[in-house]
Every structure is written in structure tokens, then in C-alpha cells.
Amino acid sequence: MASHQSTTRGRAPSKPPEIPPFWHKLNAFFLFPFQSKPLVYALFLSLCALAVTVSPLIAFFTLLGILLATARYSFKVAAMASMGVMRSADYDSTASDPGWTYLPWKFLGVLVVHGLVIGFMARASEGLADLGSLVSSLLIPATLMVLIQSCSLRSALNPAELLRAMAAVGWPYLLLCVFMLLLSMGMPMAWALLVPLAPKTLIAPVLMFVVVYFSWVTASMIGYVMFQNHQKLDIDLVKEPEEAVSGTGQGRPENPVAKLARERDAEVATLIREGQVREAYDFAYDWQRVNPDSLADQRRYHRVLLLTDKKDTLVWFTQKYIQSLLKERKGQDALKAHAATLDKVPDLVLESAELTLELAHLAWKSLDHKHATALLKGFDKRYPRHPAIPQAYELISRILHQGLGRTDQALTVYRVLKERYPQHASTQEVGWLLRDHTGEAVATAPLRSA
Structure with missing residues (x-):
């Protein structure tokens, strides 16, 4: 360890290397499925499609299994690329997150929610339905990024998390959406070109290979965009940009x-x-x-x-x-x-009331109301006579009223807060927050806002 530390001590910090934008790396994305490991896996999954001719029941479960395996590997490709691991040969030497296994199902859950919202909008007007479909399409890349980072369905449906991912990428996010649209259009075009050339017995494997291929190209591109913006997305790299981007082995x-x-x-x-x-x-x-x-x-x-x-x-x-x-x-x-x-x-209880309150504020700002509520539950009993109790009551009131729509419960908290801390700034803040429901006359807004 001493020798390792001596190699880095006294070294002046260098400016992070420029990572080429993703539209400069399109060839790498299209060639990724032809790396040895993904190619063998893609051929195996494609050949499994031969079983679809046996019976309708077997065809259903075969297709489900192939699509699930394809989706799982797609998320792995994107997640590894986001950390700077661009070669499939390096996957075995890099720790993976067990949560990636369930990402296909969580992504399906997001699509179901989007579909329900679009269906609800369609009842109002066809124009609203079209708008909903457009917004859903624009959110898909950000949804994939949030899912890969958090492994959380709740986060993938959280507008704040999606906007954070989109803001991290910046204006190229729209270009990413365009390329993903082109890839989705490329799949049926590839089918139309290859099916007439394929023997009848191999049509199913050819169709499946095209699905697998375009899925992994898309995953590689999404992962690279996350890698390109890893600092803004708060991603820890396991391979430095010089090595991951150069591809020549002659970088620093x-x-x-x-x-x-x-x-x-x-x-x-x-x-x-x-x-x-x-x-x-x-x-x-x-x-x-x-x-x-x-x-x-x-x-x-x-x-x-x-x-x-x-x-x-x-x-x-x-x-x-x-x-x-x-x-x-x-x-x-x-x-x-x-x-x-x-x-x-x-039954986890943090020793520090300040730390608990800070995490609760972070969860509230991330619109994770369940997590924030879990942190604040029984705050006054866990930290009796702590000066931060009024602030915790204030945050609980905000979550109940603004986040969960449980204004009656927020009013109950306010009454307790008013009884115990009548002159505290948090009491005045909650009184202003609930002014339309308390019947109390509030002259002016408090000077601060949580």
C-alpha cells in the first residue's frame, strides 16, 4: 500500500480528458454486438427461436425467454459502458450490481404506466394522446439512465430524476432521442432486407438476431452517453476515459x-x-x-x-x-x-438527528415521499427534546400536504406543532403552508421557505 500511495503523492491534478460526443462513436456502437462474447450470445439466442415452430405455447415461452435475456444483457451493456467498460471481454473482471437483473421488469412497469396515462389522455382528445406519446418517447432515454443508476422503478417515474438526467446530458439529449428513433426504424428495414434472403427454416432466427442486434446497439449508445456525462450524473468509473475512449491501447x-x-x-x-x-x-x-x-x-x-x-x-x-x-x-x-x-x-435508527433530517430533505426534494416519511417517522421519540424536532414536523407537514395530498393529517401535525412550539419559525411556516385550510388569518408569508 505504501508503494501505491507514493506513486500518487505530489502529483498535480490533471484536467479530465475530453470524451468524444456519442455521435462521433456511432461505428463503435454498431460494431459492439460483433465483439466475440455478445456475438456468440446473440447467435445462441437467435437459434433458440427455432423452437417457435413446435407449438404456440412453446413459442410464447421461448420468445418471452429470449426477449428477457436480451433485455437483461442490454441493461448490463449500458450499465458497464456507463462506468467506462466498453469491451465485453472486461465484464468478468468488473463487479456487477444484482439489481440489474430486475431492470427489464421495472422498465416494463414504466411502459405500463406511460400507456395508462396516454390512454387516459386519449379519452379527452386524440391530440392529447399524440402529445402523451411524444412525451413518453422523449422520456425513454432518461428513464433508462435513471433505471441503470438507481435500479428503482419509483425513481424511473420521478419527474425530478428524469429532468436531472436530461439536464446532465444537455441539448445533445434531443439528438440522442433522434438516433434512438432512427434505430427503432432501422429494425423493420433490416427485417425487410434479410427475410427474402434467408432460408425459410431460418427466418425466425434471422428476425430474432435483428432484434438482439439493435437492442444491444441502443444499449451501447445509452451507456456511452452516460459515460460521457459521468461527472454530472455522479457515476464512478472503473475505467478511466483515456483507456475507454482511445481504443488503441496507446493512451495515457x-x-x-x-x-x-x-x-x-x-x-x-x-x-x-x-x-x-x-x-x-x-x-x-x-x-x-x-x-x-x-x-x-x-x-x-x-x-x-x-x-x-x-x-x-x-x-x-x-x-x-x-x-x-x-x-x-x-x-x-x-x-x-x-x-x-x-x-x-x-428498525434502522440513525444516531444523528441532523443526519436523519438532511436525508429526509434529500428524499423530499427527490419526490421520494415514502423514503422521506420512513426517515421522519417517530422523529420526536427517537430524538427527544432535540432542537430539530420543529423542522422535522415542518417537513412532515409539507410531505403530507404537498406530496401525498393528506391535508387532514398535515393539519393534525400543525396542531401539535402549534401547541408545543407556538413561536417557532417552523410553526409559522406550516401555518402559512396550510393557511387555506386552518381558517387562521396569516398577514404575510414567512421570510424563509423550506
Whole structure:
């Protein structure tokens, strides 16, 4: 470790390399499915389509299985590319997120919600339905980005998260939508060209290969756009831009810190895949103990902790990890870390009232009302006589009234707040917020707004 640290000490920070825009890399996207591993996998999935001629029932389950496998690999391709891993040969040495497995179903859930909204709009007028379809199409790339980052259906339906992804990409987002439209149009054109040339017995595999091919081209492009904007999207790379973009092997060497993190991630991922969770834990623990300020080591240790039964250690370390993330302004990662621990330890209580309130504010701003409510539940009992209690009541009132539409419950909270803290600024803020429902005369708006 000492020798590693000596290689980076005293080095002047260099300007991050320019990553070419995605429209300069179109050839790479179209060639990705022809890399050895995805090509073999695509051929295998295509040949499975031969079973569709056996019976309608077998055809249904075969097509469902092929499409599910294609979608899962598509999300993996995009997720790996977003972290700078552009070659499929490097996938085995890079840790993957188990949550990626369920992304096809969550994306299907998003499409169902979009369809229901468009159907509702169609009842009003055909023009509104067309507008809804257009908006849905424009949201698809952002939806995929949010799903890959968060693995959360709720986040993928959250307008704030979608706008954040679109804003991170900027005006090229519209160009990305255009290229995705062209790819969707290219699939039937490829079918029309290839089907007349294919033997009758191979028509089904040819059609399926085209579906798989265009799916993985699209995934490669989406992942690259995320990689190109990784800083704005708060994505931690496992391969530095020089190596991932150059493709020549003659660029500058990979950053030693990033390389070390990638190698450690791969080592731990291999141990976990082999069922050696105890060994993975020992390595992850030692690394974060030696490098207590390394977010990469903390993230790895937290993920391994989630796989163990060390709940007390998990609760203690989660709080330290969240504080480190907030210090680096990685609020969304902090919320994800808390949510993952909360799933493992439903009675999780953070020791710090300030930390709890800060996370609740972040969840509220992300429109994650369920998470914010879970953080604030029983706040006054968990932190008795704490000066932040009125602020927690204020936030609860906002969530109930503005977020969940439960104004009656918000009024109940306001009455308690008014009784216990009649002169507090938070009481005045909630009184102004609920002024149309309390019947109280409020002369002016408070000077501050949460």
C-alpha cells in the first residue's frame, strides 16, 4: 500500500480528458454486438427461436425467454459502458450490481404506466394522446439512465430524476432521442432486407438476431452517453476515459487509484460469485480500515456488509458511509445506501438527528415521499427534546400536504406543532403552508421557505 500511495503523492491534478460526443462513436456502437462474447450470445439466442415452430405455447415461452435475456444483457451493456467498460471481454473482471437483473421488469412497469396515462389522455382528445406519446418517447432515454443508476422503478417515474438526467446530458439529449428513433426504424428495414434472403427454416432466427442486434446497439449508445456525462450524473468509473475512449491501447495509463479500485471490486465480486462471502468481507474490511477516507473502499465494504448477518456493524458503518457521501455531495448515493440498509434492518435508527433530517430533505426534494416519511417517522421519540424536532414536523407537514395530498393529517401535525412550539419559525411556516385550510388569518408569508 505504501508503494501505491507514493506513486500518487505530489502529483498535480490533471484536467479530465475530453470524451468524444456519442455521435462521433456511432461505428463503435454498431460494431459492439460483433465483439466475440455478445456475438456468440446473440447467435445462441437467435437459434433458440427455432423452437417457435413446435407449438404456440412453446413459442410464447421461448420468445418471452429470449426477449428477457436480451433485455437483461442490454441493461448490463449500458450499465458497464456507463462506468467506462466498453469491451465485453472486461465484464468478468468488473463487479456487477444484482439489481440489474430486475431492470427489464421495472422498465416494463414504466411502459405500463406511460400507456395508462396516454390512454387516459386519449379519452379527452386524440391530440392529447399524440402529445402523451411524444412525451413518453422523449422520456425513454432518461428513464433508462435513471433505471441503470438507481435500479428503482419509483425513481424511473420521478419527474425530478428524469429532468436531472436530461439536464446532465444537455441539448445533445434531443439528438440522442433522434438516433434512438432512427434505430427503432432501422429494425423493420433490416427485417425487410434479410427475410427474402434467408432460408425459410431460418427466418425466425434471422428476425430474432435483428432484434438482439439493435437492442444491444441502443444499449451501447445509452451507456456511452452516460459515460460521457459521468461527472454530472455522479457515476464512478472503473475505467478511466483515456483507456475507454482511445481504443488503441496507446493512451495515457489508467489512473492508479481507479485501477486499484477496479481490481479490488473484481476480486471481491469473484469471491462472492464463488460463495466465499467471508473472504470477501475480510478483504473489504481491511481495505476500508487502511484507507478510511476512500469512498470506493467504503462503498465496497458497505455492499459486502449487506450480504452478511452483521447487522450492528452494518448500522454503524452505514452512518459513517452516509456522512462521507454527503461530504462529497453525493446525496443520491447516500439515499441509496440508507435505503439498502433499511431493507436489511427495518428498525434502522440513525444516531444523528441532523443526519436523519438532511436525508429526509434529500428524499423530499427527490419526490421520494415514502423514503422521506420512513426517515421522519417517530422523529420526536427517537430524538427527544432535540432542537430539530420543529423542522422535522415542518417537513412532515409539507410531505403530507404537498406530496401525498393528506391535508387532514398535515393539519393534525400543525396542531401539535402549534401547541408545543407556538413561536417557532417552523410553526409559522406550516401555518402559512396550510393557511387555506386552518381558517387562521396569516398577514404575510414567512421570510424563509423550506
